[in-house]
Amino acid sequence: MATSVTTEDIIVLVIYFACVLSVGIASLFHSSRSTSKEYFLAGNSMFWLPVGASLFASNIGSEHFIGLAGSGAASGIAVAAFELNALFLLQCLSWIFLPVYMAAGVYTMPEYLSKRYGGHRLQAYVAVLSLLWYILTKISVDLYAGALFINVAFGWNIYASIAILLVIISIFTIAGGLAAVIYTDTLQAFIMFIGAVILAAISFNEIGGYQNLEPLYATAVPNDTLYNNNSCGLPREDYWHIFRDPWDSDMPWLGFFIGALPSSLQYWAMDQVIVQRALSAKNLSNGKGATLFAGYLKILPMFVIVMPGMISRILFADQVACVDPDVCYKVCGNSESCSNIAYPLMVVELLPSGLTGLMLAVMLCALVSSLTSIFNSSSTIFTLDIWRKLRPYCTQKEQGIVGRLFIVLMVIISILLIPLVESSNNGELFYYIQKISIYLQPPLTVIFCLGIFWERATEAGAFYALIGAHLVSLIRIILEFVYPEPACGEPDDRPSIMKLHYFYIGTIILVIALVIQITLSYFTTPVDKDKLFKLTWWTRYGDPNRSDTPLVDNEETETGNYGLSTVSNVETEIPVDNEKTNQKAPAVTDDITDIQIEENANKTNVFKFFKWFCGVPDEIETEPKTTETSRSIGQEPRHKLILNSVLVALLGICIFLYAYYG
Helix, strand or coil: CCCCCCHHHHHHHHHHHHHHHHHHHHHHHHCCCCCHHHHHHHHHCECHHHHHHHHHHHHCCHHHHHHHHHHHHHHCHHHHHHHHHHHHHHHHHHHHHHHHHHHHCCCCHHHHHHHHHCCCHHHHHHHHHHHHHHHHHHHHHHHHHHHHHHHHHHCCCHHHHHHHHHHHHHHHHHHHHHHHHHHHHHHHHHHHHHHHHHHHHHHHHHCCCHHHHHHHHCCCCCHHHHHHCCCCCCCCCCCCCCCECCCCCCCEHHHHHHHHHHHHHHHHHHCHHHHHHHHCECCHHHHHHHHHHHHHHCCHHHHHHHHHHHHHHHHCHHHHCCCCHHHHHHHHCCCCCCHHHHHHHHHHHHCCCCHHHHHHHHHHHHHHHHHHHHHHHHHHHHHHHHHHHHCCCCCHHHHHHHHHHHHHHHHHHHHHHHHHHHCCHHHCHHHHHHHHHHHHCHHHHHHHHHHHHCCCCCHHHHHHHHHHHHHHHHHHHHHHHHCCCCCCCCCCCCCHHHHCCHHHHHHHHHHHHHHHHHHHHHCCCCCCHHHCCCCCCCCCCCCCCCCCCCCCCHHHHHHCCCHHHHCCCCCCCCCCCCCCCCCCCHHHCCCHHHHHHHHHHCCCHHHHHHHHHHCCCCCCCCCCCCCCCCCCCCCCHHHHHHHHHHHHHHHHHHHHHHHHHC
16 A cells, blocks of 8 residues: 655655754744743734744644544544534634733633642643643654555555654654744744645545535445444434434433533643643734634635535545444454545555645654644753752753753653553544544633633632542543443443443533532631732733732742742742742852853854854843733734624635534
8 A cells, every 4th residue: 555755745845844943943043032021922913914824733633634534434524523612712813812821911821720729739731731641642643644655655654654753753852942843833834724725625625515415424434344234334314414313322412511512622722732832922913813714724624624525525435434443454454443544545546646745744844743733842841840940040051051951852752651551542543543532631621711711710629620520530540441432343342321422421520510610619717809910801901000919829838939820921930938038039140160161162163053042042041030920911903803803704715614514
């Protein structure tokens, strides 16, 4: 099935790498990376178009091309509902949540929780959980999906392919920070759009046009099914519907709205990868413009990824829809299912030389843009929410080094998890991602929403809501391994609770978190209203009569060291101690020998290049720096009118698509 690389393909790939390298290098010259704000948030200076393109590219990873197309091939159009969700939920981010985040002056989502609720245990818990979630559902899955495409298309070894890809991915992420990631994402979003549209046009042409997709998919049955005269391998009867039976289907519509939607809200409005890009916008109007642009781009996956996946089943039913374990293993090396090869198989079989290289470039775009975004956000969380708790007086230089080294650690862990992902969930990669997300994300949705909209919510309620709900999630995940879902044709002897769709399990987890937080909040001391300055929806514009004093732990109040929760910027912490207010922080009194060594090293050109490449400042830090505590969320009336009009049009399109394909 693998094809050889032709001269035309190599030329296309060389052009792709040259373009990406050019944009990446140019971003190094035109962006400052010497401070945490500049490295992690691009200095809050980005316009709406590159931010919107980065939002789209960061989300559309290689797992979308593999997973969305594979799920479309396996069960029809319903998986597109997750993409249509984004049209609405992205606007929830910019119209509801982003004004609060900007007003609060936060850089990370765990930092917001620390400022809103007080203390540091929520911050630490969510930081660790976020890193775990990125590893389980994003990084390892992206790496596997990208390498699978290369293996199917060109026959290269998966692990060798991953090693090559990681070298490419790491360069700009480690060196350039968020600005470099956003600029390269903009280019790669354009390449993905061109390549995906070309393949979709060719695939629709192969079946005689869009009008033939629905009837032909109904007859896309593998020979094994025809010979054995059973139902395994038959397309679902509801394959052309997004909203399906609420109890006995793979995508129950009721469970989707009460279980999957809250999970999706957490991803689009409270996840570091997405929110960090929106925070890089120079103001709220540009942030809203970015999410609107990304929302319009999110219409594309349904037509250029999911539907081509369905066409792949029509054209290659014996491979894509195989049901016999031995046959599947021969086809794709996975005895569970071969639906994940739907998209790369189209590339191999339908595209001529040159265009095959273009689609490989598209897959590399998806992989690189998604992983660079995740690596940058992961290093942001680890450096600012974990490392600075361990070393509260660390310098700017140390933060930069730690953030870059953590990327390397994340890559190593992710590679080790690839075999687990490869065998997960009957070969349907996208549903593996959604299942893990729905088990982990609903409690986070609860504590963020209550924190923003309910001033009575307390830290104890939020913390124990997370603990209690995630214990239930952990039990469910363990039971998934103990009682795996049977293959088609095998008896289902699992307990009744295991037969309940995971959407409804997500709903149960959500309700548990909601009940715990509301109950405990009523039995614990509420936060003083004058300490919620610019931290909730109701106080986002600020009140001059309120105190800009974030909540802190009682224990920390006595010691006088407030840590990150008392400083909205991430560049430094200023210790507060009435008896030592005139003393400098320990980190700024470096040994004179170290300073002399650094000054001597600065004289070498190699060291100067290294410092420029990594964005290390030339000057030695002598004292902590501070920045503003919040950002303005005001908008010009003309901008508001334009943005609101574009928003109404986008929501109208979203409603139409749901109604037409529902």
